[in-house]
Amino acid sequence: MQKNVTIDINGQPHRQAVEPRLLLVHFLREVAGLTGTHIGCETSLCGACTVLLDGRAVKSCTVLAVQADGRSVTTVEGLAQGDKLHALQEGFWEEHGLQCGFCTPGMLMCSHDLLANHPTPTSADIREAINGNVCRCTGYQNIVNAVKNASRKMAKRVSARAGAR
Amino acid sequence: MARNGKANGKGNAKLAAVWVGKKLKRKEDPRLIQGTSHYTDDLKLPRMLFCAFTRSPMAHAEIRAIRTDAARALPGVVGVFTAHDLTGLGMVPCAIQMPGLNLPPHPVLATERVRYVGEPVAAVVAENLYTARDAAEAIEVDYEPLPVVVNMEKALEKDSPVIHQQFRTNRAFTHALKNGDIQSAFKKADRVVKQRVINQRLAPVAMEPRAVLGEYLPGENRLTVWSATQIPHLLRTQISVMVGLPETAVRVIAPEVGGGFGSKLNVYAEEGLVPWLAMKLGRPIKWAETRRENITSTIHGRDTINDLELALKKDGRILGLRVRILADMGAYHQLLTPLIPQLTALMQAGCYKIPAIDIEIQGVFTNKMSTDAYRGAGRPEATYNIERIMDVAAHELGMDPVELRIKNFPQAKEFPFTTVTGLVYDSAKYQESIKRALRLSGYDSLRRRQKSGWKNGKYYGVGVSTYVEICAIGPSAATPAGGWESGTVRIEPTGKVTVLTGASPHGQGQETTFAQLIADELGIHPEDVNVVHGDTLAVPYGIGTFGSRATAVGGTAAYLATQKLKTKMARLAAHLLGAKPADISFGRGRLSGKGSKKSISFGELVMAAYTARNIPAGFEPGLEATHFFEPSNFTFPFGAHIASVEVDGETGEVKIDKYVAVDDCGNVINPMLVDGQIHGGIAQGMGQAMWEELIYNEEGQIVNGTMMDYALPKAHLLPEFTLDRTVTPTPVNPMGVKGVGEAGTIASTPCVVNAVCDALSVLGVKHIDMPLKPERVWRAMQQAQASAQLEPQPNDTPSSSRAKRGISVSEKAARSKA
Incomplete structure (x- = not known):
């Protein structure tokens, strides 16, 4: 079973059919190709995968991609404005x-x-x-x-x- | 930076340091803070497959059957492999050779038996990660349980289950180090102080779990392996042996590596198997460890039981030290497993003059994951032993622990100082670091606070540790795989400089520090120096980054390669300027002759070396030089740390109040990075003292194998550290640098434990084993109070009598303080 999701990542929409069990962190890394978000434990205990979901910090290893459907995500790649670091x-x-x-x-x-x-x-x-x-x-x-x-x-x-x- | 070396090339007049000694921001950071770096698991190759492992849930069992049909039937599964499918793949290597070592075969996948929880039994390769993991779970293994032994003392008993039957014992080795007349030392002693201390098992938990990606191109006969490793070249050699390819056909790349702490100074089953499977299946394969696997199946640290006996005169002079160590090897030897406790023996005398020593170590097999090098690797154990027994002795003698230490230090003029264990300590001023630490911590006022606290039922304690460690590993004769390091410096035609180092940094920042070093030597900007590491095809053979060696050995290699280049450049400049090579001096971006108005820009000279139209007779075109630096000795950084703590009398909770560290790692290239190493080191050592402990139960199950249960130091648990340093250059290398990666960890563990035991000494607590979790501290307080209540104490409540005793000890200590 696959479900279509659209997730806005750093201002870019990413649309993809995904397995319902796909973790947001895997969506970011494998689907969107943004590997700046790291996987350190897959159990929400280390924080390496922290991203902003609608502006609030979440651990993307314990959010499903389907839960982020229609929402916006900011990753480390989205922090700098062009050449200007945050x-x-x-x-x-x-x-x-x-x-x-x-x-x-x-x-x-x-x-x-x-x-x-x-x-x-x-x-x-x-x-x-x-x-x-x-x-x-x-x-x-x-x-x-x-x-x-x-x-x-x-x-x-x-x-x-x-x-x- | 004052360099006391003699290795400068001829005619290479020194430039004043511009970059060395500066807090330069790291060249590594822009990619790391923007998420654009590439760790192994970030890499993706066309047609890449994913690997997952089925691991043993049993600590000791016979494998009766492995059923893989269900796994194979899952759509997307490309292959399932057990030990029977691995014909031609070699064993997991151990690099240590020593007389009497029991070295069991260590198969990549378990054959007829499993010997620890987490041992790999089967590997699955699939089109995507989720399928690979589903398939690994679908594999059914029939295990016939065998009796389990996890306790070292039980493992040495006659009726213990034997883990490797061919040895008929669980003893892996015995190792002795004896020097001096130990019997007469103990006979002459006024006081013999005894203590058993346990150095608990730890999980390294580098933030990046291990990961391996293998790709084989049959046309080129080229196997490329990306691995999160600290030792790409040594790994290449071992992979070539394991998979049966000539070493020239194997390329290992350590891309961005997310911390190691020794856990990636190894050669793991997966590092042989994943590339081998990539060869068999003809497609790239990636495996990234889960954190659960990281805790069960990546090496652990420490796990030793230490019985200590110190013989002293009543004035505190040490006469002799006897140490008996049981060191847990786990079920197999990984790359360096049996070596680690031997490093403990070497460093057991610490920074003290000890006339006689008697150390015996037994390595023991148990049904646990292998131990191996973990930040400090043997030296934290040595330092913990000596620094704990020094404190126990100080309390028994009624001396201040600082005074006892100072009394037994060698004097600065005695260096190079030969220790009772046979090492030659290069240079040190132990008195200076403790003096500074006392001042910086406000030691006297801490002691006053302790005294008044004791009067009011508050348990405030001060802990000191004065440490020395062995670094810059090291002379090859004393190491299993060569102790040298390689460095190549190439000035490209445009004047940009490439430095190739055999060191393999994974967080230490050598892309920056080596650039600072080489920029100063050549009179250029660090921006123009690009440091390349971790690719065996690009970099000449090297040893790697561990043992606080990268700058002292690898940096020296690059430095000496630069001296060769400068000699060559001076020759060409002399030719072009009509001067003598010996008279050529290097300025900022220019080379000039002595007293001559003529000079040539760095860029012009470099271009001349490449165009080679006007060069001296016999001059070799190009500008590249390599140096393999073999150090004549180790280096021995040292320092003094002081911690003060408050223990909650009701709950046993320990609050670290102050932490002061005075370290000496010789000359400093980038003080900001050195401080960062110390900070991280202290936190890691404090983690062992206070929270960390990997627990196996009697069945050999890890009961706290997640980051929820394994208590790593977190930000809100740690105090602010106050740092200072002394600078005592080493004569071992021309830069006078010693190494700093492990110092903090080595010093801070005993320092914190000493502080807590000091706080509770007023209750009669002599020692508490780590980690100092509230429950353990509370129990120690209860026990001490219970046994104190058994003593007859007429006309006095137990607590006020203890407070009085405590105060008198403290006053004595204050009076006798140096």
């Missing part, structure tokens, strides 16, 4: 918030959700927010620094835009 990407780069990089897309998307709802988090807020995302390399300290770095940048940009108005 503040979070800059933050992770500047603060050495990644080593092997495997957890990074999930960390970025999870932090994206945090900053969207809580633009100036404390270290403790950040640590709490990313506690469903596992990093084995960094000890998290530079990830916390990276999210703070992004938060500062985004606040500056917001105030610059407000000033310009």
Whole structure:
């Protein structure tokens, strides 16, 4: 049995007949060819597969593709605007918030959700927010620094835009 | 960066460091933060098939029958394979040779018996991943259960089930390291301190599970294997042996690799089988491990039982150390399994002067997955042993643990220092790192806080660990597969530089640090240096990345290759400028002669080497040089870590309050990356101390084999780390770099346990085995309190008497502190 789904991924519609049991993460990686979203556990425990579903962070290994039908997904590939990196990407780069990089897309998307709802988090807020995302390399300290770095940048940009108005 | 080397090429006047020592952002990161990098499982080839495995659910059983019909009948299944179908495929290799080693055959798929849960029994190849997994589940295996043994001490008993019957024992090997007069040391001792400590089994859990993709092109006779590995060249050699192709027909590529921590420093059954099946079926085949498989069937770390006896004079001087170790091998030897505990023996003296040592190790087979190298590989065990027994001794002698350590350090002037285990420590200032750590942590005020806490029923503790580790592995004579590394530097006609390294980074950032290093040597920008690794067809044979060796050995190889090139460039520049080669100096983007106004740009010179129309007689055109660097010794980074913790008296919960680390890894190329290694290392060591423990029950089942149950360190559990460093260059390589990948892990485990035991010493708690989960800590407190209540204590409540005892110990410690 196959079901037709249409999922908007990073602004592009992807239409495909899929098995009802197909995971969203496999749709992203195998159907849409977007392999930036990683599979670290397939049990929603490591967070490597975190994407935004209608703007909220979800673990795409525990969402079925059919559940995402008609909805919009943002993956790590959709963060940058052309050549312009997202503040979070800059933050992770500047603060050495990644080593092997495997957890990074999930960390970025999870932090994206945090900053969207809580633009100036404390270290403790950040640590709490990313506690469903596992990093084995960094000890998290530079990830916390990276999210703070992004938060500062985004606040500056917001105030610059407000000033310009 | 001060380099104390002698290996500079002639006439290669040093440039001031511009890039080395800088916190340069990583060259690797743009692809990683944009999701455009390619790990093995991201690769997709035309006509590619997917592989899945049926694995044993039994820890020890005879295989009576395997029924594959249902699996074969599923649409989309291309092939089902069991051990009988693998004629011509070799065994899973072990690289360790030692006298008396029992080395069992290790088939790729289980033959007549399974010996651990997760052992592969059958492989399925199908058109898509879901079908492959359905088929793997549809395979039925009849098992006749055999008695299981998971406990090492039971495995050595006479009536234990034997895992490999041909050996008639579960003993895999015995290994002894003895030096000095141990009997007289213990005879002369004022105090003998004994403790059994258990180094629990751990799962490495690299965030990227293992993955293998094989493709065979019969026309070209070329087998290409993409694998998440730390050792592409060693893997190529082993795959060629396993599948029976000449090594020249095999290409291994380690694309982006998502962490290893030793777990990808191996040659696994799947790395032989998947390419072999790709050859048989004539189509590319990919297998990506599930996390469940990763926990059952990727190597584990540690799992040793250590009985320690330390002989001391009453002033704290160490006379001798006796250590008996049982090391769990699991059911088979993987690539380095029996080697790991031997590294423990080598490093067992830690950073102390110990006149006599007596170590005996027994390797033991059990019905579990193999152990092997896991971040630190033998050295965390050694450090944990010595650092725990030092603390137990300090408490028994009523000394401050810092004072006891300092008393037994070799002095800076004694380096190179020969240890009782026969190693020669290159360079160190142990006193300096502990001094800094004491200052940075506010040690005295932590001790005051402890004292006042004890008065108020609060359990605050301070833990110290001073460690030394063995890095930059290493001289070839001391390693199973060569301890050298290769480096090739090629300046392309346009002046861009390609560095080919035999090291195989998987998160460490050598694309950046090597670029910094080579850019400084050539007077160019790191942007113009492209570091290539992990492709055996592109890179000369190399050893790989493990044992904190990539920069110290691989970086040195690239550095020395650059010196060869510079010598050659100086010769050509001298020819073109009419100067002497010895007088040529390298500036930023230019080479000039001594006192001469004439100079030539880097680009012009490079082009001249390629056009070769005006070159000195006998000058070899092109600009490429290779160096295979064989280090004369290991390097021995060191440092001092201090942790303070608060233990909840009601629940046993441990809160890490402060963590201070002062490390010395010699000269530093990129401080940001070095700090990152330390951070991650501390977190991983803390994980062992506090949370991580892979548990097999009596039936040989892993009871916590998911990331839900296996407690990895998460962000909200960890404290902020405060870092500092000292810089003691090594004379072993011309850059003076030592290595930093494992230091944090080695130091932090005993540091945290020492802190918790210190907090509870006031109750009479001497030792608690890891991980320090609340339940375990609580039980230790209850036990200590119960046994204290048995002591006669007239006119005093137990708790106030303990508090008084505690305070007196603490005061003594403060008085005697160095």
